[in-house]
Amino acid sequence: MDKLKITSGLKGLDTILHGGYPVASPTLIKGGPGTGKTVYSLNFVHAQLQQERSSVIATCDESPERLVRYMDEFGMEGSKRLASGQLVILDFRPNLDEMVVGEYDLSPILLRISHAIESSDSKVLVIDSLQNLLLGLGITEPRKEILELFDWIREKGIATLVTMSASQTSLQQSLLEEYAVDCVIHLEQVLTNQLMTRYLRVVKLRGSAHGSNSYPFSLTQNGVSLLPITATRLESGERVVRTSTGIPRIDSMLGGEGYYTGSSLMISGRSGSGKTILASTLMNQVLQQGQKAVLVSFEESESDLRRNLKSVGLDLAGFSSNGQLVIHSGRAIEMGLEDHLINTIDLVEQESPALLVLDPVSALIDMGSSQMVKMLMIRFISYIKALGTTLVLTELLPDSSDDYSELAISSLVDTWFRLRQVESNGELNRLINVVKSRGSKTSNQVKEFTIGDQGIALEDPYIGEGELVVGSAKISRIKQDQENAERKRYELEQIEQALSTLQAAYESRQRVLGAEFENEKRDLMRKIDELKRQAAQVVEKRDVMQDLRY
Known part of the structure; x- marks a missing residue:
């Protein structure tokens, strides 16, 4: 992880922030009621406690007992960490029955926080929430106090997560708090088709790249669930092993x-x-x-x-x-x-x-x-x-x-x-x-x-004459094609038998014609021989008569 970043406790959010929250400056999480601001802060604290980093929570909204109970219900071991001294919770909830007299002064609050940090050797601070902290001091135009608080956090060099309501109040007319911090995250609830979805958006993160889209998240039994389903890079390894269906x-x-x-x-x-x-x-x-x-x-x-x-x-x-x-x-x-x-x-x-x-x-x-x-x-x-x-x-x-x-x-x-x-x-x-x-x-x-x-x-499937046949029609078509094939086979046998008979008749007739030819031929040859003999006799007689005359 980047040495200038500290894990948020949420893998998906660390991916979006390219490493996590700024390590030595304030991060502001703003959102309306029910968006999960406190749960984000508890996830952050739990992640640090798991790495044996002591943490301080300045609660200005929920009682310390309820925060510990929430952590226990989320499986974050709040009671155990509180008992061991790794977790310190300061109660700064405003008392609306008291009247603030004199000038507004953050010094006592910062002194208490500073003492808690030093005594627990903590490098992590959560303030939940900023508007209630200032409300407790009776501050209605807190420009100076906001700048003083965030400057003090930077001087301490402590990773700080500050939550604040997104509802417009007299404390937020100028949005000064968003300009004064290094990282601003907005949380919101969106209702679509009667179904509610929570989204996170990083408004700014000084000195670092970050995801710029709106990212969905859920509040589950383990706290915030915001997983890096935002990545679309093709990072899966080469697959060579096959599995049978x-x-x-x-x-x-x-x-x-x-x-x-x-x-x-x-x-x-x-x-x-x-x-x-x-x-x-x-x-x-x-x-x-x-x-x-x-x-x-x-x-x-x-x-x-x-x-x-x-x-x-x-x-x-x-x-x-x-x-x-x-x-x-x-x-x-x-x-x-x-x-x-x-x-x-x-x-x-x-x-x-x-x-x-x-x-x-x-x-x-x-x-x-x-x-x-x-x-x-x-x-x-x-x-x-x-x-x-x-x-x-x-x-x-x-x-x-x-x-x-x-x-x-x-x-x-x-x-x-x-x-x-x-x-x-x-x-x-x-x-x-x-x-x-x-x-x-x-x-x-x-x-x-x-x-x-x-x-x-x-x-x-059965491939018939130019078409694909399935189901019971396949059985019928197979039988029909078998019957057609049998009929054609019979017709072929009949034709072959007729051809054989014709060939036999032809051969028999050929034999008869051959015999008749031979007989006729012998008769003709005898006649030829007889005629040749007779012709020879005529010549012989002529020659004899010729000889007698001389």
């Missing part, structure tokens, strides 16, 4: 070895197409290998989910009982999109699973615009991949979608399965194909699959 024929569709471990997968399909079962099959394969998994369901309770999956041969009860599987169920409408993602990342960081399932991620669309969903999902997917966790998303497609994704995040995932239901002959049949799988030689074929008591089973 648990279904050999789907592995074959992915090149024969399954998907890359630590990659992101999406399963899209309409209601009833088998998305949850396929995602759970992938998860079951990881569990069978002795690894952990987390399933976040936005549609089914944990008991219903286990019952439904057990009916298809996926018994998850044992994995839940031994801690390998964590199932978190909750309706998407319970909180905003940002809170859902932050809580999910909290769960992942707590459990360190090999695989995370969000079922269905499309339920989050109702929590914001598609552009907002895509922006946050880019950050979420990038963060989960950077952890090396395999992410499986299911997407519910509306009936009017023509089986095309409407979530606009398909380009973000590494592997995309599309499940379809085809209606024919009065029945619905399920089909699966791999739309893409980065780094794999994928099959371009569409496969039919069924869901039975042993889970998912893939079958090849």
Whole structure:
């Protein structure tokens, strides 16, 4: 960490601040009621106490007893640290029944704080909150006192977190406090579609770069949860190990070895197409290998989910009982999109699973615009991949979608399965194909699959005469094609037999013609020989007669 920075106690905030709060100057956190100003200060103090740095809290709002109780409830060991002397809490709550007489003077307050810091050897100070501190002194125009306080903090060289209400009062007309400090952080609550989300924004941080956007955060049982889902850099390592899907024929569709471990997968399909079962099959394969998994369901309770999956041969009860599987169920409408993602990342960081399932991620669309969903999902997917966790998303497609994704995040995932239901002959049949799988030689074929008591089973669809046939129509078409083939085979045999008969007749006739030819030929040859003999006799007689005349 930068030597000029000190950790805020929140990894996400340290990322945004490029290291943490300024180490020797004041930081101002402003926000309205319920935005978490005090909780941010307690997270800061807890982080320092964990590093054995004593801390002083000057409380001007809550009683010391309540602050300690809050810390204990958040798991920050407030009572233990207070008893050990590492934590000192000064009570500066204003007494509205008292009347302030004379000039306003911060000196007694600064003296008490200085004594507490020196006696505890503390390098950390929290003032919660500034307006109540000044109110207790009866100061209505605190320009001089604010400058005096912040100058004193710089002289002490102590890391100080000061909270202040964002509500406009006579103490805040000029916003002088924002100019006087080195770091200003605004907290706010935004209500969208009747769902409230808290945001943090760094207004300024002198001498350092910082994140400039509004960042969502949640207040959880552990305090503030603001995780670095703001990063969009592609920082995941090279993935070379593959994991089987648990279904050999789907592995074959992915090149024969399954998907890359630590990659992101999406399963899209309409209601009833088998998305949850396929995602759970992938998860079951990881569990069978002795690894952990987390399933976040936005549609089914944990008991219903286990019952439904057990009916298809996926018994998850044992994995839940031994801690390998964590199932978190909750309706998407319970909180905003940002809170859902932050809580999910909290769960992942707590459990360190090999695989995370969000079922269905499309339920989050109702929590914001598609552009907002895509922006946050880019950050979420990038963060989960950077952890090396395999992410499986299911997407519910509306009936009017023509089986095309409407979530606009398909380009973000590494592997995309599309499940379809085809209606024919009065029945619905399920089909699966791999739309893409980065780094794999994928099959371009569409496969039919069924869901039975042993889970998912893939079958090849029947390719008929120019068309793909599935379901019971496949059986009928196979029988029909077999009958056609048998009929053609019979017709071929008949033609071949006719051809054989014709060949035999031809050969027989050839033999008869050959014999007749030979007989005719012999007769003609005899006649030729006879004529030649007769001609020779005539010549011989002529020669004899010629000789007799001489």
